[in-house]
Amino acid sequence: MPVEQRLRLVTAVPGPRSCELAARKAATIANGVGNVLPAYIVEAGGGILIDVDGNQLIDFGSGIAVTTVGNSAPAVVARVREAVERFTHTCFMVTPYEGYLEVAERLAELTPGDHPKKSALFNSGAEAVENAIKIARVATGRPAVVCFDHAYHGRTNLTMALTAKDMPYKHGFGPFASEIYRAPMAYPYRWPGDPTRVAEEAFAQFESQVHVQVGENQVAAVIIEPIQGEGGFIVPPVGFLPRIAQWCRDHGTVFIADEIQTGFCRTGDWFACDHEDVVPDLITTAKGIAGGLPLAAVTGRAELMDAVHIGGLGGTYGGNPIACAAAVGAIEEMQSGDLCGRARQIEAIVRARLQAMATRYEAIGDVRGRGAMLAVELVAPGGRQPDAALTGAVARACHARGVVVLTAGSYGNVLRFLPPLSISDELLREGFDVVEEAFADVLAG
Numbered sequence: 001m002p003v004e005q006r007l008r009l010v011t012a013v014p015g016p017r018s019c020e021l022a023a024r025k026a027a028t029i030a031n032g033v034g035n036v037l038p039a040y041i042v043e044a045g046g047g048i049l050i051d052v053d054g055n056q057l058i059d060f061g062s063g064i065a066v067t068t069v070g071n072s073a074p075a076v077v078a079r080v081r082e083a084v085e086r087f088t089h090t091c092f093m094v095t096p097y098e099g100y101l102e103v104a105e106r107l108a109e110l111t112p113g114d115h116p117k118k119s120a121l122f123n124s125g126a127e128a129v130e131n132a133i134k135i136a137r138v139a140t141g142r143p144a145v146v147c148f149d150h151a152y153h154g155r156t157n158l159t160m161a162l163t164a165k166d167m168p169y170k171h172g173f174g175p176f177a178s179e180i181y182r183a184p185m186a187y188p189y190r191w192p193g194d195p196t197r198v199a200e201e202a203f204a205q206f207e208s209q210v211h212v213q214v215g216e217n218q219v220a221a222v223i224i225e226p227i228q229g230e231g232g233f234i235v236p237p238v239g240f241l242p243r244i245a246q247w248c249r250d251h252g253t254v255f256i257a258d259e260i261q262t263g264f265c266r267t268g269d270w271f272a273c274d275h276e277d278v279v280p281d282l283i284t285t286a287k288g289i290a291g292g293l294p295l296a297a298v299t300g301r302a303e304l305m306d307a308v309h310i311g312g313l314g315g316t317y318g319g320n321p322i323a324c325a326a327a328v329g330a331i332e333e334m335q336s337g338d339l340c341g342r343a344r345q346i347e348a349i350v351r352a353r354l355q356a357m358a359t360r361y362e363a364i365g366d367v368r369g370r371g372a373m374l375a376v377e378l379v380a381p382g383g384r385q386p387d388a389a390l391t392g393a394v395a396r397a398c399h400a401r402g403v404v405v406l407t408a409g410s411y412g413n414v415l416r417f418l419p420p421l422s423i424s425d426e427l428l429r430e431g432f433d434v435v436e437e438a439f440a441d442v443l444a445g
Ligand SMILES: Cc1ncc(COP(=O)(O)O)c(C=O)c1O
Pocket: 064, 123, 124, 125, 126, 127, 129, 152, 153, 154, 155, 225, 229, 230, 258, 259, 260, 261, 286, 287
């Protein structure tokens, strides 16, 4: 039965049943596994999450940019149901199946560039990033990888090394993988140099640091999120990504675009690289690819992908048949429903709301992002000092009023909005009415 598309609170959020479950969580689940909002969900669809107490919450998080096509999207459910009744697992490395090939064929068509491409499928974003680095190292015979300030690439050992932020992602978990080097990110709002030359200056620093500290011919790969996700929806200025891609071409280095958060219509294009016609050598995808089922991929130039010896890539569950069926359904839904266009419509509504709020609240220092991936950076009045306490207070006030929002940013001062693209305009507007109320209350109080 379709989920009613209406915000409705019948208890406090979280309610009593959720609190009982939270007590069970405290007794059985490791402390390190946190919850943003401990309202336990029993059903979801469109733009609504229904919790165990019967509250209907507006979803501005999409399970961290995963349910782009919506929760239990009909095209995904139909494909999954049909697949799960036939078989659940064989391991593609043992006895293969067609669904894996279908996903790889879609990826070859949809990802940037018209060169011959191949893919390998995995379970999580971090696993895809690890494998992209493995491929780049074998293909080039070089050890070093360059990543950026404010980057997030995952929580495994190699991806923690690539991720920038200490707490909570890296703190105490070292030592980390070696041969990882970090360059400044073109972060317009916080660029210390000339605000009109951020792309040029950031690229010049990248070029000089790599030359001095690493050596161009040692660099296997440069990895970058075309719009940084966990780092705070940082959009590099036009020209930065093409310069990095060109530098990689000039030096025989593999350019890896980590589109795990930005991919699959989220930013109003199939991939964020499309915005400036940047063609990565390898692209990592996950999250939105399969409507909520765990699936990830590395897709790239056939000659790079084929550099690895047989048996060098894989994993027991990578490209699980149910997840592949879900991905085929999700991609069909994105194509038939023009979800790239829908992301741009959502951007028009949300950006206007956030910009209007920024004129009223001095605490909103910056409004940024693209498509249905927008954020505000909150600062102390009169300057740009990050205000993480205010950000947390506004997020909690949204949660208490039934709107699920997420925070982000190296300084914890970014409120980010990632609604499912299946949300209605009406619900989107209602959700932002609540966000505005939350701002007004917190700032008044
Ligand atoms: C850009 C980016 N890369 C990698 C990852 C890691 O993905 P996963 O959590 O599926 O391992 C994430 C997750 O947020 C991400 O946003």
